[in-house]
Amino acid sequence: MGAANTYEALTVETLPERLKGVAALAAQVGEDASTWRVEEIGDGNLNLVFIVSGPGGKAIIKQALPYVRLVGDSWPLPLYRAFFEYHALTRQAARDPGAVPVVHYFDETQALIVMEFLAPHVILRRKLIAGERVEGLAAFLGCYCARTAFRGSELSMQSGDKKTDVALFAGNIEIPAITEALVFTDPYFDAEMNNQTEGLEPVVARLRADVGLKVRAQKALQRFVSNTETMVHGDLHSGSIMSTDSDSKVIDPEFVQYGPMGFDIGMLCANFLMAYFSQPAHRASGLDDYQAWILAVIADTCSTFETEFRHLWKTERTGILYPASLFEDQGHDSTPACDAVLAGIWRDAWAVCGIEMHRRCLSLAHNADFEEIADVSLRARLEARNLMMGAELIHTAEEISGVEAVCALARSFNGKDVS
Ligand code: SR1
Ligand code: MG
Secondary structure, rough: OOOOOOOOOOOOOOOOHOOOOOHHHHHHHHHOOOOEEEEOOOOOOOOEEEEEEEEEEEEEEEEEEEEEEEEEEEEEEOOOOHHHHHHHHHHHHHHHOOOOOOEEEEEEOOOOEEEOOOOOEEEEHHHHHOOOOOOHHHHHHHHHHHHHHHHOOOOOOOOOHHHHHHHOOOOOOHHHHHHHOOOOOHOOOOOOOOOOOOOOOHHHHHHHHHHHHHHHHHHHHHHHHHHOOEEEOOOOHHHHHEEEOHHHHHHHHOOOOEEEEEEHHHHHHHHHHHHHHHHHOOOOOOOOHHHHHHHHHHHHHHHHHHHHHHHHHHOOOOOOOOOOOOOOOOOOHHHHHHHHHHHHHHHHHHHHHHHHHHHHOOOOOOOOHHHHHOHHHHHHHHHHHHHHHHHHHHHHOOOOOOOHHHHHHHHHHOOOOOO
C-alpha cells in the first residue's frame, strides 16, 4: 500500500491517496482515486470502518485501531486482530459459502481489510429495534452456526489441519481476553468498567450473591478458554449480522478463536432474547405479533441448527471423531452419538446465552435494544426480566429440554414484574 510500511490510521482525507495503488480496491470503485468519496461509518466499539464510493461501485475498508475505540487510547488493543479477522473470514466463507462478505484485499501492516459493500443491508439490531422482519433469517443463521461448528471441528477436519488452525488462532490473545472478562466475569462483581441502569440494584445484588450462579458462569468460562472444539465467530450478536428484508450476512469475526461448538448459537439466542424483552419500550402497536416473531426466529434458528448438524453428521463426518469405521461400518447406528454431541452443544449454548444476557446489562458495552430506552424505570423493569431469565438459563442449562422450553420461559418472564 503506497510507500507506507508502518501502521498509520486512515482518515477520510488520507484514504484515497494512501489506497490509490491497491488494485483490488480500484477494481471495485474505479481507477481514479480523485473521484472517490469516503465516509467513516464505524459505530462499533473497536475499529474504523470506511465506505469508499467511486464510479465503479463501493467497497468497505475496515481498519483496526491500536486501542479500544469505545474507551480510547487508555485501553491499547493489538492491531493483529485484523489478521485474525481476515483468516476467520476466509474459513467462514469456505465453511458456509456466501455467509460472509467477500474479502478483496488484506494488508497486515496497516491492519486493514477491503471487503464487499453490502447493500441495502443494515445492522440487524437496527431492524429488530425498528420492528422489521427478515425473511429466511432463522434458516440462514441456523445453517451458518451448524456449518461453521461442524466443519471447523474434528468431526469434519483432518486432525493435523485442525491442530495447525488451533495453533494459528491461539495467537489471538487480547481480543478473546475481552470476552473472558467482560462477558464471563465482570457481570458478577462490581468491576471497574461496569455500569447498570438505576433501579436494578436489588436484582443485581441477588445475582451477585448467588454463588452457585458464579460457579456455573466460571465453569462456562473454563470451557470457553480450554475447549477448542471448533472455530467460533466469538461475537455473534445482532450487531454482527447485516440484513435486508430477505438476505443476511455475518460480519466482524475479530473475536475468533477455537472454542465450544455451542458458543456462537448461545450468544446469538441471547441477543434475540434481549430484542424480545426490550420490545415493549419500542412499540405498542403490533407488539405481541412482533415478539412472537422474534421467538419464532429463535426456535427456527435452533431447529435448523439441529437439522443441518444431523445432515452434516450423516454426509460429512470425515474427521477422526465418531468415524463410520466404528459405527455404520459395524452396522451400528451413530444417531445416539450425534444426540449426545448435540446435547453437549445445547448445554453450553444455554449457559452462554444466560451469561450474555447478563453482561449486556451489567458490564461494559451494553446493547442499543435496552440502551436506547429513554424511560429509565421502564428500562430497568425490562432489563430485570432479562437478567432473571438469564440466571434461570445458567442454573438449568443441563436440564432444558429444548428451544421450545426456552421460548416458554421467555414468555413467562415477559409478563413478570421482577424486583
Ligand atoms: C471493549 S469491546 C466491547 C464489546 O464490543 C465488541 O463488539 C464485543 O461485543 C465486546 O465484548
Ligand atoms: Mg464487532
